[in-house]
Amino acid sequence: MSVKRYSSMEYDNFEDLLFGHSKYPVKTGLGLEIGAGYTTAEINYAPRPDAAKNKATLVNEYERITRDIMERMVQVGFPSVVLETEHVQQMTNNPTWGGEVATAQKAIMEKYHDEYGIKCALRHTVGDIRGDRESIDLRGDAYSRILESFEQVASSGADMLSIESLGGKEVFDHAILRNDMRGVVFSVGILGALDVEYIWQDICSIAKKNNVVAAGDTACAQANTAMFVAGGLLDFKLSHSVASVVRAISASRSLAAYEAGAIGPGKDCGYENNIIKAITGYPISQEGKGSTCAHSDLMGNMAMQCCDLWSNESVEYRGDFGGTTVQCWGENLSYDCSMMNTALEAGVGKTLRDVLMVSDRYRDPQAFILSYDNAYRIGEVITAHPDDLYLRAKEAGMKACELIESGSAGFLELSKFEKATIKKAQNDLKSLDENMESFIDNCLDIYSSEVDTFNPSNYGL
Amino acid sequence: MIDINPKNILIRYNILVESDMTPEEVAEQLYPTDPHILQVAKAVFEGDEDEVVAALQNTIDSGVDPLSLINDALMAGMEVVSTLYDYGLLYLPDVIISAQAMIEGIEYCKEQSKQTHESKGKIISYVVEGDIHDIGKKIVTVLLRANGYEVIDLGKDVPVEEVVAAVKKEKPIMLSGTALMTTTMHAFKDVNSRLLASDINVPVVCGGGAVTQDFVSDYDLGVYCEEAADVPKIADSILQGLDIRKLRDTFHKH
Known part of the structure; x- marks a missing residue:
């Protein structure tokens, strides 16, 4: 499949960005239309560790999970739901396992859909198994197994296909621990985007062949790594401003999936999806306060501002006081969606969007740059350089620096340290090479010697 | 678009607890006093591998046992870095960069010595x-x-x-x-x-x-x-x- 770069924004104005509405809604699954005027909970779960012993125990576990979720949804009267199955590695390594899990889950969902009319869809996120102990082999046998896994789930009941791709991670881990912006731009903006573009052309072909949705990727392995290492307000591990710059750059990486043919909804943990939605007009999944089962969050409300699916990231399946964990967290998410859908029905969606956004806008630099108006502005600089992966990544980072600096003249309070790190990041980005060719040449020299697992041929370089 | 002053909604506690002193000012109070060792410790703090080796060389040339510099100078510099990290004045990349410089320094000291160095464990x-x-x-x-x-x-x-x-x-x-x-x-x-x-x-x-x-x-x-x-x-x-x-x-x- 061919790659089509975005050279303009699909949304004309950031004011038009709103939860539950996307310019290009996605019809999928059993009666569901994502981004067509309502939001839907996307419930994500991990099987109990012992359940992955063999195929039978794993299928049985996912049947329990699926039945529990569907039962709770109808018991409390929610009109729609999405289930996301993120593969444990056994499922991707043994593609038929993933296929059988998808078949079993879909059979239960169909039963509930037939009986109650609940709109529902199943996303399968295949595991990126391309790394092992010694090396990362992005285009070898493991990649073939990934594609086989996609084929199996796409032909067995999964409605939407996703992956959290690893490309660029080996250099990124090295760079982020050294505040090395050159390495960040190279790993996320070049290596990551090349990998995303490569795999999504294949995923889109499989989706097309099986008449399912090529949904989208996330820069989880990069931007979320930075965000989680940065941690809370009193964690002094990594500058939150630097993590924000990584996030802005990561939008250029995640966009590559849509340029290769994906149509959304992008993965929940891609906080850069606000930027992606503004550029592409496709629906997005997001996580925030409903994902505190998995991690703390500095933009728990704000993440709802433009979501079409509202997710809990992941929760281990087990009993809790209010039912099983998937039931408790699913109900929580669905009540949030009910609130958003009520606001839409009542014509006050944009007011609620703004309340959600502004409640977190000044909590953290990352929340500030991802507020829908600023997310839009980052999208604009990315689309201004459609054919230059380097420039669009670098400019996205620069824009984040500029936004944070200007925000600090207003209500966005920055510590002295954050002010210093944003200034340094800005200078580091400014001092990078003029053009992509020399940038890549220099980076190949530097990181081939500094990062032992970095193999340029993984990226066709 | 709604916008409000967030002062009654959230508190950026990291700003509230921020020290008035810079990391460099606090470090100055913690460095060892011996001028040779001070140079090594400062180079570790700065994370400058070349400067660490140069400072070690100067100190060894003045007659100090290379192995003793591992604990007395390199570890002393790293102790300053660790203390500032615990105080919330330095961040992880600072510690990583200093640690790499210190590890380079340890290797250099070992090369310069005829004896073996015992690690802590x-x-x-x-x-x-x-x-x-x-x-x-x-x-x-x-x-x-x-x-x-x-x-x-x-x-x-x-x-x-x-x-x-x-x-x-x-x-x-x-x-x-x-x-x-x-x-x-x-x-x-x-x-x-x-x-x-x-x-x-x-x-x-x-x-x-x-x-x-x-x-x-x-x-x-x-x-x-x-x-x-x-x-x-x-x-x-x-x-x-x-x-x-x-x-x-x-x-x-x-």
Whole structure:
């Protein structure tokens, strides 16, 4: 499949960005239309560790999970739901396992859909198994197994296909621990985007062949790594401003999936999806306060501002006081969606969007740059350089620096340290090479010697 | 678009507690006084590998034993960095960069000396079987080496058998294991069982991702660690004679 770069924004104005509405809604699954005027909970779960012993125990576990979720949804009267199955590695390594899990889950969902009319869809996120102990082999046998896994789930009941791709991670881990912006731009903006573009052309072909949705990727392995290492307000591990710059750059990486043919909804943990939605007009999944089962969050409300699916990231399946964990967290998410859908029905969606956004806008630099108006502005600089992966990544980072600096003249309070790190990041980005060719040449020299697992041929370089 | 002054909605506590002094000003108060050693310690603080080696060379040329500089100068500089990290005045990349410079310095001192240098103790570091997420292990490994420990780094996705064999061979004072996923962290329990079956009672310090204190408390050798920066402190406590129960009393925070 061919790659089509975005050279303009699909949304004309950031004011038009709103939860539950996307310019290009996605019809999928059993009666569901994502981004067509309502939001839907996307419930994500991990099987109990012992359940992955063999195929039978794993299928049985996912049947329990699926039945529990569907039962709770109808018991409390929610009109729609999405289930996301993120593969444990056994499922991707043994593609038929993933296929059988998808078949079993879909059979239960169909039963509930037939009986109650609940709109529902199943996303399968295949595991990126391309790394092992010694090396990362992005285009070898493991990649073939990934594609086989996609084929199996796409032909067995999964409605939407996703992956959290690893490309660029080996250099990124090295760079982020050294505040090395050159390495960040190279790993996320070049290596990551090349990998995303490569795999999504294949995923889109499989989706097309099986008449399912090529949904989208996330820069989880990069931007979320930075965000989680940065941690809370009193964690002094990594500058939150630097993590924000990584996030802005990561939008250029995640966009590559849509340029290769994906149509959304992008993965929940891609906080850069606000930027992606503004550029592409496709629906997005997001996580925030409903994902505190998995991690703390500095933009728990704000993440709802433009979501079409509202997710809990992941929760281990087990009993809790209010039912099983998937039931408790699913109900929580669905009540949030009910609130958003009520606001839409009542014509006050944009007011609620703004309340959600502004409640977190000044909590953290990352929340500030991802507020829908600023997310839009980052999208604009990315689309201004459609054919230059380097420039669009670098400019996205620069824009984040500029936004944070200007925000600090207003209500966005920055510590002295954050002010210093944003200034340094800005200078580091400014001092990078003029053009992509020399940038890549220099980076190949530097990181081939500094990062032992970095193999340029993984990226066709 | 709605916009409001957030002062009644949220508090940026990091700004509230921020020190008036810069890291450099605080460091000046903590550096050793000997002028030669001060140069080495400052170079470690700055994370400048070339400057570390140059300062060491100057000091060695003045007649100081190279091996003594490991503890007296390099570790002293790193101690300043660690203290400022604990104060919240330095961030992890600063510590990593300083640690790399210090490790370079240690290698240089060893090269310059005819004698062998004894580390504070040997520690095995690894990521559990089935898991390739190793940024946490990389951080822990650098911090341990910067604190004077010899680290046997087994890498990522390490089979239980291999961990147990390495413990039998190397006889470490502790293991440091990380896991990101709930689906892989159960390998800690297998390591625990295999070590106990061989009458080995070495602490298995576990952390990362989905690992919880409750989970780690469930097996005899487990010590939960939430912060990478605590791992060298746990190792120091082991050298001071704390057993697993006391380590849990000290480092289990929940």
